[in-house]
Amino acid sequence: KIQRPKNFPPGPWPIPIFGNLLQLNLVNLLYDLRKLSERYGKVYSIYLGRKPAVVLNGLQAMKEALVTQSVEFAARPKDHMKAFQNMRMIRKSLADQVSQHKESRVPGQPRDLIDCYLGEMEKRGDAGSSFGEYQLVCYLLDLLFAGTDTSSNTLLTAFLYLMTHPDVQERCQKEIDEVLGEKEQASFEDRHRMPYTQAMIHEVQRVADTAPLSLFHATTKDTQLMGYDIPKGTIIIPNLSSVLSDESQWKFPHEFNPSNFLNDQGEFVKPEAFMPFSAGPRVCPGEGLARMELFLIVVTLLRRFKFIWPEDAGVPDYTPVFGLTQTPKPYRLGVRLRGSGDLGP
Numbered sequence: 001k002i003q004r005p006k007n008f009p010p011g012p013w014p015i016p017i018f019g020n021l022l023q024l025n026l027v028n029l030l031y032d033l034r035k036l037s038e039r040y041g042k043v044y045s046i047y048l049g050r051k052p053a054v055v056l057n058g059l060q061a062m063k064e065a066l067v068t069q070s071v072e073f074a075a076r077p078k079d080h081m082k083a084f085q086n087m088r089m090i091r092k093s094l095a096d097q098v099s100q101h102k103e104s105r106v107p108g109q110p111r112d113l114i115d116c117y118l119g120e121m122e123k124r125g126d127a128g129s130s131f132g133e134y135q136l137v138c139y140l141l142d143l144l145f146a147g148t149d150t151s152s153n154t155l156l157t158a159f160l161y162l163m164t165h166p167d168v169q170e171r172c173q174k175e176i177d178e179v180l181g182e183k184e185q186a187s188f189e190d191r192h193r194m195p196y197t198q199a200m201i202h203e204v205q206r207v208a209d210t211a212p213l214s215l216f217h218a219t220t221k222d223t224q225l226m227g228y229d230i231p232k233g234t235i236i237i238p239n240l241s242s243v244l245s246d247e248s249q250w251k252f253p254h255e256f257n258p259s260n261f262l263n264d265q266g267e268f269v270k271p272e273a274f275m276p277f278s279a280g281p282r283v284c285p286g287e288g289l290a291r292m293e294l295f296l297i298v299v300t301l302l303r304r305f306k307f308i309w310p311e312d313a314g315v316p317d318y319t320p321v322f323g324l325t326q327t328p329k330p331y332r333l334g335v336r337l338r339g340s341g342d343l344g345p
């Protein structure tokens with residue numbers, strides 16, 4: 001029988017061996033987690049098999065744990081480590097890629113990131129350089145796992161909403177045309193003069209809810225949260241999804257509306273509850289890169305193309321497919337070059 005620690009956050013009663021796993025629908029986990037929060041409060045517990053986990057919901061609990069008590073809540077669960085061990089196999093295949101690139105590359109004519117890095121490595125030589133093959137494989141691993149799915153799923157969400165909200169799309173295009181004028185390419189700095197487009201991209205990230213349960217954390221020592229005792233090593237599940245749609249924090253929590261990020265003067269503002277990258281010292285280290293990618297890709301494409309929901313595509317389904325990262329259901333995308341018949345230049 002599973003013994004709940006004293007003064008541990010409340011939660012559904014666990015059964016031997018399985019804990020609460022059989023009571024949770026893993027296909028629609030966010031719904032079940034929301035229902036449990038309505039019943040047990042913003043901080044509650046579930047058992048993943050025999051392992052106790054504490055689920056954090058809403059802005060207040062999230063801030064208190066991940067920011068105010070960041071040191072106590074900064075570890076990663078041990079099984080998270082197991083996943084890293086499995087990476088060895090993938091690491092080997094990436095190392096093979098690097099070897100193949102070394103054999104086939106033509107200096108001065110890089111085909112991709114690996115070629116560029118190898119070129120730079122050669123240029124710098126060995127003495128005191130932080131460039132190295134092992135380092136390159138580490139970068140590739142990080143980019144592959146953490147940076148690809150997250151950014152591409154967010155972009156898929158962006159175009160789904162832009163196609164089905166032509167008014168929002170046109171307003172962004174108007175702003176982009178005005179700000180960029182004859183300039184050849186957009187730069188990340190241009191965002192400061194594009195409050196509406198900035199608001200749209202942030203709103204996309206809010207509704208995309210790309211990493212709904214963040215990465216699990218674990219407590220580094222016995223600690224307390226909102227009146228409960230939480231022992232060292234407890235798994236912490238930050239339900240970021242609950243913050244991104246927290247009804248007490250957003251003007252329009254359940255609709256796609258860039259006004260969530262605009263004040264009365266039409267200026268861009270970022271509410272505290274915007275935390276798709278999590279918060280505190282363990283916040284996503286790729287946030288800067290991801291924000292740059294999202295801005296440059298969306299602005300560059302919107303400047304040149306109009307995105308159209310195909311007439312025969314029926315009613316759009318915005319419900320994402322749940323997973324470690326969420327993604328929209330597959331959809332068809334109509335694209336037309338912007339020009340004489342359409343808006344803008």
Ligand code: HEM
Pocket residue numbers: 142143146147148150151154210211214215216217276277278279282283284285286287289290
């Ligand atoms: C829209 C895009 C992205 C979203 C929504 C996102 C979200 C997240 C979240 C929620 C976490 C967990 C933070 C925590 O534990 O509290 C995380 C971790 C991480 N992200 Fe991202 N991320 C994105 C893009 C990227 C990119 C582009 C990279 C790198 C190229 C990246 C690299 C990482 C890494 C390496 C970690 C783990 C860090 C650690 O273990 O402490 N992410 N990300």
